[in-house]
Amino acid sequence: MKQKFSRDDIEMLSQHTVYQGFFRVDEYRFKHRLFAGGWSEPVTREVFERGHAVVVLPYDPVSDKVVLIEQIRIPVVADASTPWLFELVAGMIEPGESAEQVAHRELREEAGLVANKMVRVCDYFASPGGSSERFDFYWAKVDASLASGIHGISEEHEDIKVHVMSREAAYQLLCDGVINNASTMIGLQWLQLNYHKLREGL
Structure with missing residues (x-):
């Protein structure tokens, strides 16, 4: 179904930064077309600007295991x-980085793994009501037997523990509410719907 409106149906009145720290907050004033016809009154919204990100699902289709970090x-x-x-x-x-370059870098830094194959799945907005952040979602074919230990960049105060578990066990953590962050829920639900395809031909 084609959507009715596009960027051309917004009149941007002003845009400026109201806070700049580790992250940034911008204020937008705009008008937009209404579904019932005509234009809205001026609207003011603050937008949390933290850039765009990559999320990677490390999955071993041979052993049917998932690598998660904590x-x-x-x-x-x-x-x-x-x-x-x-x-x-x-x-x-x-x-200067591409999303796929970041996917490979983060997989190495956070899990100590090198992907045998990196496949882009989709992109999505994490919280479009208040943030511009977009995630590029990849799944990485990995050898889960090589995943272990504690990783992260010490200068960035990262302290990351690697966990290897069966796909079923990871999905059960989601069902039990133990896993409750959006990116991981999206990734594991996608895997549950698609793991048969990923394992074909093994």
């Missing part, structure tokens, strides 16, 4: 039973 995420400390989360490999895209 690290502390302090923003959830008030609302989660523990701020140490099971996650997929992920990282920010720096200027």
Whole structure:
């Protein structure tokens, strides 16, 4: 189904940065076309600008195992039973880098693995109501028997533990609510729908 509106149906009145620290917040003032016809009144929205990121699902189709990482995420400390989360490999895209380059780099830095194959699946917006951040999602064919240990860049205060588990066990953690971050949920649900295709021809 074709959507009715595009970027051309927005009138940007102003845009400026209201905060610049480790992350950035921009303020947008705009008008947009309405479904019922005509234009909206001026709208003001603050947008959290943190750049775009890559998320990688390391999967071994031979052993049917998944590699997850565990690290502390302090923003959830008030609302989660523990701020140490099971996650997929992920990282920010720096200027001059392609998404696939970041996928290979982060897989090496966070899990100590080299992909036998890196396949782009899709892209998605993490929280489009307040952030511009877009994720490029890849699955990486890996040898899960090579995954172990603690990884991360010490200068970036990363302390990342690698976990190897069966696809079924990883999906059960999602079903039990242990895995509750969006990128990992999306990745494991995609894998559950597609693992038969990934294992074909082995």
